[in-house]
Amino acid sequence: xxxxxxxxxxxxxxxxxxxxxxxxxxSALVMLMTPGLAFFYGGMVRVKSTLNMLMMSFISLGIVxxxxxxxxxxxxxxxxxxxxxxxxxxxxxxxxxxxxxxxDGYTIPIYVFAVFQxxxxxxTPALISGALADRVKFSAWALFIALWxxxxxxxxxxxxxxxxxxxxxxxxxxxxxxTAVHINAGAAALGVIxxxxxxxxxxxDPMRPHSLxxxxxxxxxxxxxxxxxxxxxxxxxxxxxxxxxxINTQVATAAAMLAWLIYEKLRHGAFTSLGAASGAVAGLVxxxxxxxxxxxxxAIAVGAIAGVLCAMAVGLKYKFGYDDSLDVVGVHLVGGIxxxxxxxxxATGGGQSDATGVFYGxxxxxxxxxxxxGVGGVxxxxxxxxxxLAFLIDKTLGMRVSxxxxxxxxxxxxxxxxxxxxxxxxGGSIARTAVPAPVAQDSKKxxx
Numbered sequence: 001x002x003x004x005x006x007x008x009x010x011x012x013x014x015x016x017x018x019x020x021x022x023x024x025x026x027s028a029l030v031m032l033m034t035p036g037l038a039f040f041y042g043g044m045v046r047v048k049s050t051l052n053m054l055m056m057s058f059i060s061l062g063i064v065x066x067x068x069x070x071x072x073x074x075x076x077x078x079x080x081x082x083x084x085x086x087x088x089x090x091x092x093x094x095x096x097x098x099x100x101x102x103x104d105g106y107t108i109p110i111y112v113f114a115v116f117q118x119x120x121x122x123x124t125p126a127l128i129s130g131a132l133a134d135r136v137k138f139s140a141w142a143l144f145i146a147l148w149x150x151x152x153x154x155x156x157x158x159x160x161x162x163x164x165x166x167x168x169x170x171x172x173x174x175x176x177x178x179t180a181v182h183i184n185a186g187a188a189a190l191g192v193i194x195x196x197x198x199x200x201x202x203x204x205d206p207m208r209p210h211s212l213x214x215x216x217x218x219x220x221x222x223x224x225x226x227x228x229x230x231x232x233x234x235x236x237x238x239x240x241x242x243x244x245x246x247i248n249t250q251v252a253t254a255a256a257m258l259a260w261l262i263y264e265k266l267r268h269g270a271f272t273s274l275g276a277a278s279g280a281v282a283g284l285v286x287x288x289x290x291x292x293x294x295x296x297x298x299a300i301a302v303g304a305i306a307g308v309l310c311a312m313a314v315g316l317k318y319k320f321g322y323d324d325s326l327d328v329v330g331v332h333l334v335g336g337i338x339x340x341x342x343x344x345x346x347a348t349g350g351g352q353s354d355a356t357g358v359f360y361g362x363x364x365x366x367x368x369x370x371x372x373x374g375v376g377g378v379x380x381x382x383x384x385x386x387x388x389l390a391f392l393i394d395k396t397l398g399m400r401v402s403x404x405x406x407x408x409x410x411x412x413x414x415x416x417x418x419x420x421x422x423x424x425x426x427g428g429s430i431a432r433t434a435v436p437a438p439v440a441q442d443s444k445k446x447x448x
Contacts, residue, residue, distance in 0.1 A: 015100055016107035019236040023112045029228025030119035034061055034126055036225055040218025040277065041130045043211040044326050048409030049134045050210065050419035056129035056141055063145050064122045069094055072121060073114050075154040080164025085155050104163075106235050116232060117157070124153055124181045128386075130326035131189035134199050135406050138414045140399045144389060148188065152385050156180050156378055172374030173367070175245060175352060176233035178289025178340040179378045186333025187379045189324065191387035196399045198323035200406050207325075212273045219277035223253060226284045230291055234352070241292055241352050248291035249284065252303030256283025259307030267311075275311070282310035282331050286339030292352035293343050301346060306338045333379075340375050344368025 038057035045053045064072070071092055078088030090096025094114065103113040125145045132141070159165040160172065160180040167179070174180060201207070209215060230249045234242040260279025261271045286306030287299055294302060314330035317323065324330065344367045347357035356362045393399050400406075405413040412418060 013102060013105065013107050015102060015109065016236065019107045019238070020109065020112055022237055023108050023116055023232055023235060026228035026232025027112070027116045027119055029225045030116070030123070030232070031061075031225075033119075033222055033225035033229060034058070034123045036218050036221025037123060037126055037130075038218070039214050040222060040281070041133070041326055043214025043216075043218060044130075044209040044274070045133045046207060047210045047419060048411055051411040051415050051417055052138065053129070053133055055138065055415065056132075056136075057126040059138075059142055060122050060126040060145055063142060064125065064149050065118060067146060067149055068114075068118045068121050072149065072154050073117070075150075076121075076157040077114075077117065077162050080158070080162060083164055083166040083169065084159070086158045086162050086164070103235070107238075108235060113235065116235075117161075120177060120181060120229075121149060121153055121157070124177075124185050125149055125188075127181070127185035127328060127332055128189045128192065131193050131324045131328040132196070133325035134410055135196065135400050137398060137401055140393050140397050143397060144192075144393055144399075147389050147393075148386060151389065152188065152382055153180075153184065156184050156382065159378070160374070167374045167377065170373060171355065171367070171370050173293055173343050173347070173353070173355060173371065174289045174340065174374065175292040176230045176288045178285070178336045179374050182285045182288060182332040182336030183340065183375060183378050184382045186329050186331075186336060187382035188386035189328040190322065190333065191383045191385075192390040192399075193322055193324060195387050195390040195394060198321075199325065200403055202323045203318060209274060212277075215277050216273055219280050223280055223284065226253075226288075230288060234292065244351055245291040247296055248294065248299035249287055251296050252287035252291065252299040252306075253280050253283035255300045255303030256280065256286065256307030256310075259304040260311045263308050263311040278314070278327065278331060279307045279311065282306050282335045285310075285332055285335030286342070289336070289340045290343045290346065293347040293355065293357075294351065295346075295348050298346035298348065302339060302342050305342065306335050309338050310335050337375055337379075340371050341368065344371045 034057055038054045041057065042050050042053045073094065074088050074091035075086055078086035078091050081087055094111070097110045099109070101110050102108065103110050106113070125148055129141070157180050159167045160174050162168060172179070226249055227246055231242045231246040234245060236242065257276055257279035260275050260282060264275045265271050283303040283306060286302050290302055291299060310331050313334040314327045316330065343357060344365065345357040345359050347355050347367060348360050349356040355367050357367055358365060390399060401410055401413060
């Protein structure tokens with residue numbers, strides 16, 4: 001009879017009810033982030049574009065879900081084919097997956113892993129939408145999501161997280177999506193806006209947020225859901241790495257929000273609610289790839305650096321003339337790059353792996369060079385592929401609404417609705433007689 005230790009070592013992992021339940025909750029939290037993103041973006045646009053902005057996020061929930069089940073999961077996490085893509089016939093339609101069949105090497109079912117990764121696939125194209133506010137046909141956007149998810153997101157997810165993917169095998173650290181999600185979306189946003197051009201009135205007309213409370217609410221929902229996004233990416237709770245990621249998520253986000261506010265007070269003279277919301281998101285973006293590799297003190301540094309860099313970067317669109325409507329490039333691309341590269345400096349070797357950064361003994365810069373390769377590869381591919389997709393759609397279906405429709409309001413044109421209906425507003429006869437008629441404000445331009 002074999003010794004007990006040898007017998008136990010030979011046993012395959014068993015389904016863990018605790019880890020399975022935890023991952024289902026994390027999946028729901030990540031799903032909530034897409035409506036949260038819709039509110040975050042929706043509050044930052046003008047009234048006439050509010051519903052369109054919400055719908056650009058919500059449609060991703062429908063399109064990407066179906067594509068993921070049909071073939072997306074297989075392309076991203078199937079058996080590696082040449083370090084560039086995956087494929088597994090059992091994952092097509094999830095038709096060959098058993099009810100309790102475990103994800104290889106883990107204690108959760110394949111179904112649970114698939115639905116968790118689905119939520120990442122949904123929110124990534126939705127992130128791009130913030131750069132395109134006010135001017136894109138909804139039908140063209142829906143087609144772009146379907147093509148972009150297939151040609152860009154699914155392969156990149158395989159590179160970064162799929163066994164055999166080139167970035168995975170190289171040793172690029174991306175705990176929860178700095179490259180696959182944020183750099184990918186930010187580079188795509190830049191590629192598309194370079195093709196479709198600027199909004200009517202860019203740098204001339206005021207384009208102020210119509211509801212900063214909406215934006216703050218969206219940022220809060222994103223922050224809440226991000227705990228599932230980040231801590232859940234370890235796929236279990238058995239060794240404390242997920243707990244490290246959880247606390248680092250909170251710490252880095254707080255540091256980035258404070259850093260952004262301090263920067264804008266020194267630079268512009270005020271602490272703004274938009275700055276607080278944007279700073280928080282910048283910290284969430286930066287800690288996403290790095291939180292499993294750095295200490296809480298390192299997370300403070302990552303968040304603070306990203307907060308300042310992203311606050312500085314959002315103004316580049318005015319300097320270089322690209323119309324990134326809601327600062328997807330400034331926050332997600334720059335924040336993703338910062339968080340990914342800072343791993344090469346702050347990785348302690350005591351978290352998700354034994355890889356260390358420059359400040360912890362890696363004086364050969366080996367991990368930093370790996371991070372540079374991952375960042376550069378994803379950025380270049382997403383930028384070029386996204387620009388080509390946008391160009392082809394623009395030349396066939398047409399990406400933009402007409403100038404007249406853009407000025408009139410994309411909500412009414414594309415959705416036959418408006419965000420706010422005041423036709424039924426007003427009180428009884430006493431209220432109407434008690435309130436004086438509004439006075440015309442010739443000196444102020446009311447921004448629609």
